[in-house]
Amino acid sequence: MPPNPMSKKRLHQGSHDRTHLLVWLAAILCTVFAIAVIVAGIAAFIGYILIHPRIPTLSVSSAHLDLLRNDLAGLLQTQVTVLIRAQNGNGKAHASFSDIKFKLSYQGQGIAVLRSDPINVAKNSSRYLNYVVQSSSIPLTPEQMADVTNSWQRNLIGFDLKGNARTQWRIGRLGSVKFWCHLECMLKFHPLNGSYIPSRCTTESK
Template identity: 25%
Template sequence: MFRQQETNPHFLPLRNDPILEFPSQSRHPQHEPPPRRSTRTREQTPHSPSSPHHPTKQGVRPTYLVEPPPQRSHHTSTTPAGLSPADHSIPQATPPPQHVAAAAPQTQYTTQTSRRSRRPSLLQGPTSQKTRPLAWLIAAFCALFWIIVIVGGLIILIVYLLFRPRNPKFDISAVTFNAAYLDMGYLLNADVTLLANFSNPNTKVNVDFSYVILDLYYEKNFIATRYVEPFSLMRSETEFANVHFMVSQVRLSMGHIMELKRQMDSGRVNFEVKGLFRTRSKLGGFLQYSYWLYAHCQITVTGPPTGILLDKKCVTKR
């Protein structure tokens, strides 16, 4: 509807009197959505307009009906209602300082979390690394060494099972105690002859004796030594050697001198014979190995000048 312009000057309103107008339904269409409400509101900047729907005219005061600005939540856009985002003439509302202050602890917590995540964990699996050439060389050397050890052990086992090598044996077959006397009461002079027996118990192995030496002892005192020429023993062969001990001017203690006199009077004199042998066994015609043998014999003979062997006990070992 259109208003009819008043022509009577008495009824014209004064310039300073406000004009009351009631909003019609056309000023608020039905399809306009109600403003959003939330618990958090933003403060209006002093530069935002009071009401975009009621523009002021020159010479006419605005009406008293003022719509409240729409309340915006924290996640809504900061563009005022009725303006497009492309309108840059109106400044955007800045976030309150409390949000900036609240974001600082979160950033600090995120930084600490990222630092903790970069720390190495004990449960983390080993990282793959390229193997060095030196490690490959050491592994190849160890593998070759163990192959040689295993092959050598198999060869030794086969040879042992095939030839069944045994150590040669040393024994004393006969003893002659020809003479014994004391010079100046404490120097021993004696004549003892041994018939040594060297035997090879192997049926498939030959044995060579390259170094043979025999020592004679009385009550743990060394009194004489003899060297035997090298010889060889074939399979299951026995070799005898006549060993003559000449004891000359050997000093004994008074206790040992008294013990020797007592044994000669009783007809049972005890001696010890120790032997050291360097032997070499030949397994067939392609394999041989050398080793040392140690012999120890305890013999008992009668008194001189016709002393003979009464008892013996011999042990031969490596």
């Protein structure tokens, strides 16, 4: 018995209808997901504006020049103590710092790299990172040797501190916020007694 062409047509139409339904279902699910993402983003933004959290910072709290010695051969030895404060001014969020890395140098000559393991800072609180940086003998150029001699005479010398860290804190149930904190400043000392000359040395976030 020859096949009924009408049954083939109905079968073909039924398969097409199922495919069409799946396409519409996928489109609806994608739309719902997109709306949910947009709503969550708006809620997070509104929550951020309402809470207006302060960005956690790292800053030099104090320092001391423990040793500064240069010889006729043009070698410089130094030891510097640096106390860095990790500050979280948020009253509603804990903060964390990671990837902490700073470089201490003198006129481009690297002295040491300051690192730290990740740390957590409670709400409206702070923690301190204490670094005692001791350099090996650093060879100086004749110009740098003259600058060190001049620093002794002026009783003023400066070291460059530059680096960054990643900070993160959570805004309630809205999620976490991450920033890179960048620090670049000069630590100035009186070499005759090693005292630190306080200055603004605080991270800027991006």
